[in-house]
Amino acid sequence: MSFDLSLIVETVPKMLAGVGLTFQLLGLSAFLGLILAIVLLLMRISGKWYLDWPAQLYIYVFRGTPILVQIFIIYYGFPQLEFIRESVLWPIFRDPFGCAVVALSLNTGAYVSEILRGGVLGVDRGVLEAGEALGLSTTQRFIYLTTPIATRLALPAYGNDIISLLKSTALASTITLMDMTGIARTIVAQTYAPYEIFISLAIIYMILTFFLQKFIGLIEAYLGRYTKRES
């Protein structure tokens, strides 16, 4: 058994060629997922059962099933349904990239909406009462008081979810996409050197995770700049 260093030097640039696709999947799904999460959050806190219940059901289903199954239902399953093949959305579902983005967004949206709800529920009642006493309307209180405080409270958990999302993008390789993991799997199939390839790729992912964490830490520090205690 040997550990072939030259193979690593040779293959790491090949795998890095897929980092763009990984980032596209991450960025698009994070953005679309966040929009979905905000819609779900508003439905859940609307106080109207006909909005709250569908949102709860959605979250329950998407958090209760594996992301891989969701990806397979969308990529392999949807073409079975005629109304999807005939709809205007068909170009998206025909394309593995579109399917991966849709599946990742739908999945992360369910998780993030719960994170945001945690933030909203964490806002101190006293602040809202003070806003009411100052004559702010419900909408104004939500925009000027709840939103900034809830964002600050939810950010650490949101950061963890973004990192989970980065890891989930690796599953796009199961539906023929050539992201970093897809490329690595192809190389391993050719060279049969799983240690060299997969460990190098794991290190690349860990570096990305590290920078994502740093980046989120910077946003946290920025949003928390007024709440910092002097010591």
Add this chain to the structure above:
Amino acid sequence: MELLSGWWDDFFWGSVVVAQVFLASLVLMVIFGLIGAAAKLSGNRIVQKIANGYTVVFRGTPEILVILLLYFGSAITLTWISRLFNPDIKFVDVPPFWAGTVAIALIVGSYATETFRGAFLGVRPGSIEAAKALGMSGLQVFFYIRIPEMWRLALPPFGNHMLSLIKDTALISIIGLNETLFVAKQAIGTTGKPFTMYIVVGLIYLGFSTVITLTVMALERYGNHTVRAR
């Protein structure tokens, strides 16, 4: 529904495999988590460093990568080792069941490490002092005070770890474990109905998640039965 006739028993046995992987990985996950937490809480710097390395690596790497690495890597390593004793051996096959089970247990165990560590540190010092003042021995304090309080603190995140485990079992189909997703692939080959088959898999997993969630809720109620509502 008639489409599924003939496949029910396959899906049933696939679900049994999911349950087996879940239970085996649950035991391993608790063991890895406890070892990791003990290492992080130990005074030894080197042991702490190793435990930190463990959690950083397994929380920063995609699950599928860990599974693939363990499966193909262990096959290569075991082949190499067995060739030392018997050069005639061509290749050693590693069962996907165990490669996958150990992989997901290692991944979720890295999260459980933090949960157990946090729960240990979350036990109020006052409770321990009170117990000591009442004349309890070290072991009594551990079993009557520390464990029940840790249990209460760790249970909600622990429930999430169990949900992660059950969902991660789906990934093991990638290395050929004959669980429900794998069954669905075979069924699609014959029936040509991917949507129907994968929806069945989704419902099976939803069922598992529901059972786990309800169990954790019941355990939480039991764990808190001595805590009066404020």
